Amino acid sequence: MAQASEAPPPLRIGFIGSGFIAKFHAKSFQSVRHAQITGVFSPNPTHRQALTDAVNQAELGPCRAHADLESLLAADDVDAIWLLAPNDKRLEAMRAIHAAVKSGRSKVRAIACEKPLGRTLAEAREVLALAEDAGLAHGYLENQVFSTAVERGKEIIWRRAVPASGRPYLARAAEEHSGPHEPWFWQGDRQGGGVMSDMMCHSVEVGRFLLTAPDAARSTLTVKAVQGSVAYLKWTQDKYARTLAQDFKGVEMQRRPVEDFARATITLEDEGGRELIVEASTSWSYVGPGLRIDLALLGPEYAMEFSSLNPSLKVFLSRAITGGQGEDLVEKQNAEQGQMPIVEDEAGTYGYIGENRHMVDCFRHGRTPIETFHDGVEVVKMVMALYKSAETGQVVHLPDESLETYVPVPARIGPARVGA
Numbered sequence: 001m002a003q004a005s006e007a008p009p010p011l012r013i014g015f016i017g018s019g020f021i022a023k024f025h026a027k028s029f030q031s032v033r034h035a036q037i038t039g040v041f042s043p044n045p046t047h048r049q050a051l052t053d054a055v056n057q058a059e060l061g062p063c064r065a066h067a068d069l070e071s072l073l074a075a076d077d078v079d080a081i082w083l084l085a086p087n088d089k090r091l092e093a094m095r096a097i098h099a100a101v102k103s104g105r106s107k108v109r110a111i112a113c114e115k116p117l118g119r120t121l122a123e124a125r126e127v128l129a130l131a132e133d134a135g136l137a138h139g140y141l142e143n144q145v146f147s148t149a150v151e152r153g154k155e156i157i158w159r160r161a162v163p164a165s166g167r168p169y170l171a172r173a174a175e176e177h178s179g180p181h182e183p184w185f186w187q188g189d190r191q192g193g194g195v196m197s198d199m200m201c202h203s204v205e206v207g208r209f210l211l212t213a214p215d216a217a218r219s220t221l222t223v224k225a226v227q228g229s230v231a232y233l234k235w236t237q238d239k240y241a242r243t244l245a246q247d248f249k250g251v252e253m254q255r256r257p258v259e260d261f262a263r264a265t266i267t268l269e270d271e272g273g274r275e276l277i278v279e280a281s282t283s284w285s286y287v288g289p290g291l292r293i294d295l296a297l298l299g300p301e302y303a304m305e306f307s308s309l310n311p312s313l314k315v316f317l318s319r320a321i322t323g324g325q326g327e328d329l330v331e332k333q334n335a336e337q338g339q340m341p342i343v344e345d346e347a348g349t350y351g352y353i354g355e356n357r358h359m360v361d362c363f364r365h366g367r368t369p370i371e372t373f374h375d376g377v378e379v380v381k382m383v384m385a386l387y388k389s390a391e392t393g394q395v396v397h398l399p400d401e402s403l404e405t406y407v408p409v410p411a412r413i414g415p416a417r418v419g420a
Contacts, residue, residue, distance in 0.1 A: 010034045010035055010364075011034060011036070011080055011110075011360050011364050012077050012080070013037050013038065013039075013078070013080050013081070014039035014040070014066075014072045014078040014080070014081050014082070014108075015039070015040045015041070015042075015051070015081075015084055016041055016042070016081060016082070016093050017042055017086070018044060019042070019047065019084070019086070019181075020182065021084050022040075022051060023054070024347065024352055025082060025356065026054060026058070026060065028347040028348075028353045029060050030058055031353045032356045033360075034360060034364060035060075035360045036061060036062075037061055037063050038061060038062065038063055038075070038077045038078055039063060039064050039066055040052045040065050040066065040072075041065075041066040041068065041069050041071070041072040042085070045065075048066075049065050052064065070105070073096065073097060073100040073105065073106040073108060074106055078107075078108060079108065079110065080108060080109065080110040080112065080363050081108055081111045082141075083112065083113040086182075086190065086191075087116065087119050087184070087192050088184065088189075088190040088191070088192075090114075090117075090123075090127065091123050094113075094131070095130060097130070097136075098130040098131070101135070101136065102133070102134055108136070110136055110137040110138070110139075111131055111136050111138050112138070112140075112141050112359045113127065114141045115142055115202065115376070116192065116380055116383065117140060117377060117380055118192075118376075118380055119191070119192030119193075119411060120380070120405075120406065120407055121377070121404055121406065123380075124373075124376055124377045124380040125377055127373060127376070128374065128377050131373055132373075137362070137363055137366075137368075138372055139359040139362065139369035139372060140371040140375050140376035140379075141359070142201070142202065142206070142351075142355070142376075143351035143354075144173075144175075144203075144350070145206055145355070145370070146352075146354030146358060147206075147293075147306075147349060148348050148349060148354065149295070149306040150206060150210065150351070153210075153297065153306060154209070154214070157304050158213065158214050161299060161302040162299065164301070165301035166299060166300045167213070167274070167299065168210065168302075169211075169277065169299060169300075170279065170297075170299075171207035171210045171211050171276075171277070171278050171279070171295075171297050171298075172207070172279045172280070172294070172296040172298075173203035173204070173207045173279075173280045173293075173294070173296075174280065174281045174293070174294040174295075175203055175283075175294075176199075176282060176284070176291075176292050177286055177290065177291040177292065178285070178286060179260070179284045180198065182248075183248035183249060183251050185198060186235075186248060186251040186253065187251060187256070188408070188410030192411050193258060193259070193383075193408040193409075194259035194262070195259055195260055195261065195262050195282045196230055196259060196262035196264075196282065196387060196390070197411075199282035200262050200280060200383055200386065201379050201380070201383055202282075203264070203278075203281070203282055204379060205371075207279075207280060208221060208266075210297045210304075211270075211276050211278065211297075218375055220270065220271050221269070222268060223266060223268050223381075223398050224267045224268060224397065225266075225267045225398065226266050226382060226386050226389055226395070226396050226398070227264070227265045227395045227396070228263065228387065228396075229262070229263045229389075230387075230390045232259055232260060233260055234284075234285035235257075235284065236253050236254055236257050236260075240253075241253040241254045256410075257410065258410040259390075259410065260283065260284040260285045261281075261284075262282050262283075262390070264278070264382075264386050265279055265280075266280070266386075289309055291308065292308060293307070293308040294307045295307075308349060308350075311349075315340055355371075358370065381403060384403045384408070385400060387406070388406055391408075
């Protein structure tokens with residue numbers, strides 16, 4: 001009798017980065033099988049040790065803190081890297097990974113990278129080229145594609161509605177909160193822009209994913225044109241600019257502003273030449289209970305809708321209940337009283353569990369993830385086109401060779417003015 005093939009061993013993962021997003025990923029791995037977080041490197045010794053301790057306390061290791069990147073890459077218990085460092089450090093880290101693997105100093109064989117893949121299209125293309133030249137399997141960590149609501153909603157629409165009435169033609173995506181946690185997000189040269197760079201990458205890709213037929217390549221949809229706009233609504237006002245300057249050293253929103261609102265319309269074409277639309281908006285100027293993600297998918301005889309702030313669980317806390325500020329109810333929480341939504345499983349709702357399960361499974365079994373660095377490049381291309389459209393006030397038609405060297409206004413070196 002034939003024996004079943006032996007299952008591959010657990011994937012041993014090294015984290016580069018120990019900030020907010022690394023903590024979210026670590027939390028999600030409590031629901032991911034066949035994986036161990038075995039190493040953490042970041043230049044902040046306090047943060048990297050704290051994350052290492054949290055991983056070990058959750059029994060997700062054994063995990064070691066590494067004082068330098070070379071140590072992590074050379075470790076004999078690291079098979080894959082999760083690249084979770086700030087945007088301005090990712091290309092530098094990718095170059096180091098490429099050099100270590102090509103020289104034989106590292107046995108790393110796979111890499112997953114947080115969004116965005118690069119601050120510019122040129123950076124994103126280099127990250128992809130380095131990964132492929134080193135022979136690394138690669139996955140692009142776009143969590144919203146793996147949201148439990150997105151996965152379930154897409155499956156139902158394409159299985160039940162599309163055969164009876166036709167494919168969906170409009171995807172809407174909106175994400176907004178009251179602003180990022182770390183100073184580098186507010187610095188255009190470090191982050192790559194403002195909210196368009198930070199959050200629109202989520203919205204355009206989840207929209208493109210919803211419009212793509214199940215099991216079809218994302219390349220079956222062609223981006224034809226984009227129209228974008230940005231605004232400086234809240235954080236350039238005197239009061240709020242001063243608050244940011246006090247909270248975050250080096251953030252100068254009036255001298256070096258970044259947009260806190262962005263809107264996008266992306267026109268695509270399917271293989272049959274039919275027009276499809278992704279309509280998206282993102283904001284750092286939303287003050288509600290916390291992070292809000294709204295998604296919709298529309299077709300000839302159906303609609304799918306999701307809102308992260310309409311969960312099944314809510315609590316009401318009267319004014320007599322007081323306490324310190326926190327994020328124990330919802331990400332980017334803005335209040336501790338009144339009626340508050342509770343996102344019961346943020347790591348699952350936002351897609352972190354799903355994406356990490358998928359990447360681990362693909363890397364262990366030698367499969368290609370549904371989101372790779374190729375998708376990351378396409379996302380950056382769309383975002384650069386949106387920035388160019390916002391700057392010029394014109395629709396950008398693709399292909400557009402100028403995007404290869406384009407740098408968004410907030411990311412350009414030197415003082416800037418609101419509306420520049």
